Amino acid sequence: MERLETRAPLTWRVATVARLQPETPSATTLILDVPEWPGHLAGQHVDVRLTAEDGYQAERSYSIASAPQDLHLAITVERIDDGEVSPYLTDELRTGDQLELRGPIGGYFTWEAAGGGPLLLLAGGSGLVPLMAMLRHRAAATSDAAATVLVSARSWEDVLYRDELATHDEHGVTVRYTLTREQPPQWAGWAGRVSAEMLRELGADRPEPLHVFVCGPTGFVEHVADLLVQLGRDPHAIKTERFGPTGGS
C-alpha cells in the first residue's frame, strides 16, 4: 500500500462549485474545482465543513464519486430531510459558491486498476457513490478487470447514475438492479432485498478470489456481508463501508 504519510497533509482547502448535477429527486452531484487537489484513490472520501456567519461549524464526510483521472472532484450528496448539512448542499448551494473540504481520507475501502479484478461491487442506495468512483476509474484506466455491480435501490427513479451505468454495462461491466419497494411496469430486473440467489447468480459463490466491496446503509451491509460469508467468501476479502441514518446527514 502506498504510504499515506508521504502525501500532502490533510489541510482544509477551498473548493468552488463548478456545476451541480441533479441525479435523483433526492441526490445531487457537486462538481468541484479544488486548487492543488493532491489526488485520490477510488473509494476514498472527503470531509466537508460549513461555517455559519456566527462561526458555528458543521462537518460531514462524503464519498468521492469521480475517478482519480477526472478533471474535477465530484461528490454525490443524498439529502437527508432532517439533516443539517445535506439539505444545504443539495438545495441551497449554487454554482460559484465555495465550501471547505479536506481529503482524501481512508486507505482501506479503495481499489486501484493495478490491483486487477474480478470486482464484485454491491451498493445499497447512495452506497453506490464510492463504487461508481471505482467503475469510473476502471473505465478511465482502460482496465480489463472483470466487474459486476449490483445496485439495490427503493425504486428506479432512486437509482443514481442510471444512464452512465448503462454505458459501463456496454464495456464489460455486468450491471444488475434490485428494486426493493417499487418496480416499473414490465420490470425485468430483480425485486426485493438482496438474496443469496442473486449473489450466486452474480458468481459470489465461486471459489476464485474476488475483490468484494459492499457499501450502503448499516442494515444493507450487515445483510449482504452475512450472505457473502455464508456463501463461503473469505471475510477478510469483503471490504465494507456503512452509513447509519445520521452517517451522511
Place this chain on the structure above:
Amino acid sequence: MSPLISRGFGGRRRRDVDASRIPPGQYVTDDFPVLSAGPTPSGSLDTWTFSLTGAVDEPTSWSWEELLALPSEEIRTDIHCVTKWSKLDTAWRGVSVDILLEGVDTTADFVSAFCDGGYTTNLPFADVTDGQAWVAYEFDGGPLDPVHGGPARLLVPHLYFWKSAKWVQGLELLDHDEPGFWETNGYHNRGDPWKEQRYWSD
C-alpha cells in the same frame, strides 16, 4: 486560514445538549451508527477468550465465564466517533483494564488490542490504565450487540471510538508502538477528539 463563511448556511445547533461536551467538528446523534471494515464476526462464547500477551511475565487469559466473574463496573460516558457523531451518556458494563492488569509484571509502554476478524488498534499503555479503559460486555443494560462489538469490546471513551476495538480478544503488551488497522490507513496514531486528531497529519 480563517474559515470561509458558507453563504446561506445557518446550521442547526442542538439546544438540548451542553456544547462543552461536544469536541470540535462533532455532532450529537441519538442513535448508534455502525462502522466496521468488514463483516460482523459470529464467534461462540464457549471458545471466547480474552488474553494478555507480549511483554508480560506470563501470558494470561480468561474464558467468557471467568471474565464475567471479575469485578465489573457501570460506565456512563460520552463517545465520539471519528466519522463525526458523538453520543452522550452511553451506559456500559465491563471490567476495568486495571483489574485485568492486576498482578501483571510488565514494562510495556504500548498495547495493541487484537480482535476477532484480525483488526488491531494501538494505544499508549498510559491510555488504557488508571480507570480509562474497560472490556465492556453490556450496553444499555443488555448484552452488547455483535454489530456494536459484542460479545465484548474495548471501551476507551476519551479517544475516538475506533480505539474502542470491537470483538476484542486481548491486549498485546509492547515496548514499542505498533500502528494498527486504521492507524496504517490514514487515521491518527492517538486520536484525541478534543485535539481533533482524526487523520495522520492532524
